[in-house]
Amino acid sequence: MPRTVWYPGHMAKGTRKLNEIVSKLDLIVEVRDARAPASTSSPLIKALSKIKPVIHVLSRKDLAETGKLKLWLDTLKFTYAADLRKREGLSAIKKAILKFKPSHREVRLAVVGIPNVGKSLLLNSLIGKSNAGVGNIPGITKSVSWYKNEGMLIVDSPGILDPHAEAGAHLILSWLGCAKAEVVGGYENAALALIKFLCANAMLELIPVNIELENEEAGTILENIGRKYGCLISGGRVNFELAGQKFIEAFSSGRLGAVCLEIPGEQRAVDFNINDVGAVTVV
């Protein structure tokens, strides 16, 4: 089976540390991206949920299709959707957490999840201070650290990926900004796979070009995207890697529109082939 190979030392260390402290906690808060709640689940959550209660937060509800997000909220137990930038959905999350507060001390919890889903932003919102580092690239938080406010003692943890995940799973994460595109062979590969996915799933409105897309090659579509975004090199040719990067950035930031890549109970409509993705590199 192909291996996900972006598993730097801080992920292994973070996993060890979380396992060490879990017995001291009252609950775990797992953050997932509302646009792909299955693919963005934490590889640690199955084991952790056997030890402690878990609340799930679907971040970026502002970037998710409302109807499909509702299907997820109806399907997953103890799950809350939030727009963490606007603090929407926070009071319900706080209320759910405080139900676990023992009367004699603060409630102790860890915020866990894969990279770049909004763990540190959620933590800052819960403690009411911008203490934990937040940034829009995966891998900002590198260690397990404790933060405190009235009533809550919270652990921020680094984003942790499954070192055994299939390349297809990693591709979806690269489209959402939760994994580095280098791991799946670079932005061009990630963008070509995204174009194929959007075409196969009737999501053509998310492809920012004014050409007839039906039956068009993914490479031709990316070339047109590159021209639109001005990613040109000498001779007026398109820099495909840069075009892929601009397209992935526009998609993951939500500038191309709201999206849900997964529906509960449905298999992904595209079977990813590692050969389509190109070389998987060590990062």
Ligand SMILES: Nc1nc2c(ncn2[C@@H]2O[C@H](COP(=O)(O)OP(=O)(O)OP(=O)(O)O)[C@@H](O)[C@H]2O)c(=O)[nH]1
């Ligand atoms: N639009 C939107 N952006 C969000 C939301 N939640 C988080 N973000 C953005 O996502 C990016 C990542 O947030 P972080 O809190 O650093 O994510 P993290 O999970 O701690 O990331 P790592 O520490 O790298 O694992 C930041 O640019 C946030 O502003 C949300 O609900 N909506």
Ligand SMILES: [Mg+2]
């Ligand atoms: Mg963080």
